[in-house]
Amino acid sequence: MKVVVDLAVCQDHGQCAIAAPDVFRINDDGKLEYDDAPPEELREDVEDAADVCPVQAILIEG
Template sequence: MKVVVDLTKCQDHGQCVFAAPDVFRLDDAGHLAYVAEPDESLRADVEDAADVCPLQAITIED
């Protein structure tokens, strides 16, 4: 699984951080940082994060 975030869309709302904290985080400057190839066991959390993103900036590639 590969996580792709369109950083031109992302506005660092952080909803993904709550949905999948093992994959997404906000750095010290408040900007999104993430694991591009997380473990498959985190798929459900990543799917939830993609669903709750207000700008639909997160996609999952297999």
């Protein structure tokens, strides 16, 4: 699975970090950081994160 976040669209709301904290996190500067190739067992959490993103900036490939 490959995760792509459109950082031009992302507004750092952090909902993804709540839904999938093993993949997404907000750094000390308030900006999103994420694992772009998380293990397959985290797919459900990543899908939940994509669903709750208020600006729909998260894309899951593969």
